[in-house]
């Protein structure tokens with residue numbers, strides 16, 4: 001769509017968040033024809049009662065409703081990809097991970113490839129312009145296939161990215177995944193990806209003992225299915241040094257994004273109580289989505 005490529009170019013040229021937002025607006029408005037039907041958050045209620053009606057409202061899929069537009073926030077290794085992809089399967093909404101878009105670009109040996117490789121392998125953030133350009137193209141391709149709604153993972157990662165997104169579409173809910181710091185590094189180092197299907201697994205077995213009044217935590221490994229076992233690869237940026245740098249950059253650049261959404265009443269804080277088996281049902285409960293899973297299991 002011409003409008004979309006015009007917008008990608010416009011964002012590249014923009015110098016301030018407002019200018020970028022104004023130009024980028026063509027893009028997401030074109031992708032979200034129903035973006036004015038935003039969720040209603042009741043700031044006077046408690047967190048769950050504030051979130052649940054919004055979630056339910058967007059799941060009703062009444063004729064004029066669009067699909068949900070959610071964002072996953074959280075430190076490297078917290079499990080954004082795992083939970084976003086499960087929710088994407090459950091709700092039939094695309095899971096768009098900007099880290100995957102960057103890795104696809106790296107693998108393509110396109111013009112950006114060597115520039116990106118250097119940035120990513122040092123644990124640094126890619127420029128807002130490049131990431132918005134990659135995201136625009138992904139959204140455009142999705143729109144052409146009739147996609148509606150999204151679960152974003154890894155975007156926004158700076159306040160400027162959040163301002164641009166907020167300026168152009170309504171994000172219904174931001175799920176902020178939290179995990180004890182001791183577990184994050186081990187989770188990144190244990191991460192394995194199937195080179196064929198892209199599935200995410202983890203060989204780390206996290207067993208934090210209770211200490212000084214703090215409870216222990218156990219997270220079982222997430223093993224690959226037999227067909228993926230011989231095709232596992234490790235991300236080049238999942239080395240100890242680079243993960244530590246990514247964690248530092250998260251604190252500096254992405255923590256303020258949590259505040260950005262918190263102040264707008266869109267942030268759902270979710271403390272992961274353990275591994276997927278323990279955490280998934282609790283996350284569904286927090287999102288009031290247990291019925292969706294029951295329906296899916298019954299249909300299977």
Ligand SMILES: Nc1ncnc2c1ncn2[C@@H]1O[C@H](COP(=O)(O)OP(=O)(O)O)[C@@H](O)[C@H]1O
Nearest residue numbers: 076077098099102120124125126131154155157
């Ligand atoms: N929104 C973004 N802004 C800038 N850089 C990004 C963004 N998303 C991904 N990247 C780049 O891609 C890398 C991998 O991203 P991701 O897979 O989301 O990693 P993480 O495990 O650190 O959450 C990041 O370290 C960064 O270089």
